[in-house]
Amino acid sequence: MEDLRLDSLPGVGPVTTKKLSDAGIHNVMDLIVRGPVEIAEITGMDKDTADNIVEKARQCLVEGGMISKDFVSATEIYKRRQQIGKITTGTECLDLLLDGGLETQGLTEVYGEFGSGKTQFCHTMCVTVQKPKEEGGLDGTVLYIDTENTFRPERIVSIAKAFGMDPEKALDRIMVARAYNSSHQTLILEESSQMIRENNIKLLIVDSAVGLFRAEYLGRGTLSVRQQRLNKFVHLLVRIAETYNCAALATNQVMASPDVFFGDPTRPIGGNVVAHTSTYRIYFKKSGKKRIARMVDSPHHPEQEVIFGLGEAGVIDPDSETKKKSIMTPKSSKVEAVKPEVKVEPKSDSSVDAGSKTEDIPKVKVEPKSDSSVDAGSKTEDIPKVKVESKTDSVDADAKIEDIPEDSE
Ligand code: GTP
Ligand code: MG
Secondary structure, X not given: OHHXXXXXXXXXXXXXXXXXXXXXXXXXXXXXXXXXXXXXXXXXXXXHHXXXXXXXXXXXXXXXXXXXXXXXXXXXXXXXXXXXXXXXXXXXXXXXXXXXXXXXXXXXXXXXXXXXXXHHHHHHHHHHOOOOHHHOOOOOEEEEEEOOOOOOHHHHHHHHHHOOOOHHHHHHOEEEEEOOOHHHHHHHHHOOHHHHHXXXXXXXXXXXXXXXXXXXXXXXXXHHHHHHHHHHHXXXXXXXXXXXXXXXXXXXXXXXXXXXXXXXXEEEOOOHHHHHHOOEEEEEEEEOOEEEEEEEEOOOOOOOEEEEEEEOOEEEOOOHHHHHHHHHOOOOOOHHHHHHHOOOOOXXXXXXXXXXXXXXXOOEEEEEEEOOOOOOOOOOOOOEEEEEOOOOOOOOHHHHHOOOOOXXX
8 A cells, every 4th residue: 555655646745745634635545536626625725736636646546557547448347347246135135136235336325214124234234244255245344334323233243143153253343433413424434545445344334324414404495505515425435435346335214295296205315416326226115014125226237126024134035925926026117217208297395305306206107008109218128108197096116015915014
């Protein structure tokens, strides 16, 4: 790591080095992660100087083969993607949904209502990432940013025991940072680079990513500031994941929107900012004692749903009968696929959160007959004809619940 020292850059002397390290920039990689605009802002240096330093940092890292050049061949991208690691969820069903597990170099957002298992999923991943590679882990450690004070070491102990791992060692390999407000949450992430590098951190968890921002920026007037700050936080998360080849996992609550007449009246709080940045989005939904996970947005996973459970071992596979069903019933509703085309104004007003207009999904009825009348631009090839209905009964996520055997609360 010697060659990553700030003073190894041409033209960066002790004064600049001090200025940068006072601002929390400790090495060349930090310069890239934070970018020139922010560097100028936090150090007080002018934008041109900051641009210049960041450009030198970039060249240095390109030469060292640590980041890719501006123009890279598809082969190089392919090679870099080959380095992507996958972390097993410890369950067959969620591994199936994620095509092997949680990916490094990307951000996975899990959103869902309270008690849907987001925190339990985070706890489980804290343990599975520590497993050796042959068992689906990355033999790595975890940085857990806890914004809701819901991290429970006892849960780690029981999950580790369930996997036959040493609970003490498992606890030792999880660093927990409790964030008290949204600025603190961002600061923790900004300062995390060194720790990530030195501790072989392979999983970065933020549970919840949005909660503090939501609590602090109330009302419509503060919405744009909130989205801007949240945007910065989430982008930093993605950049860190890409730079250090670790997986980022962020949770997000959903808000009930009584003014949404159609579709599932819940949607992620972060709205568009989080949605557009995360590489994968998974929606967790309660269904009695079972839980449903749906892959909502992914560049290369099929849209499908699986059923899972919660137990001593964290997230668990459902009993075999349900499992069979969950695997045999890939997601049939194409609600997400037609989202952008359906233009029905569900006369929403006021309380609607964030710029999440695309989340105002009207209820669509999926008909098996395929027909060309649906617009282009949607992700799936076989788009069924959609019909907009103004009824409140559910077709989308809820339709799947009926597939689950009765054993609810
Ligand atoms: P919020 O943070 O409130 O939005 O919810 P969440 O999605 O994070 O929910 P969380 O992961 O905390 O899930 C809570 C649920 O997990 C509880 O309702 C329990 O059903 C289940 N759960 C938690 N711990 C245990 C446990 O030790 N054993 C079992 N069987 N279930 C547990
Ligand atoms: Mg939680």
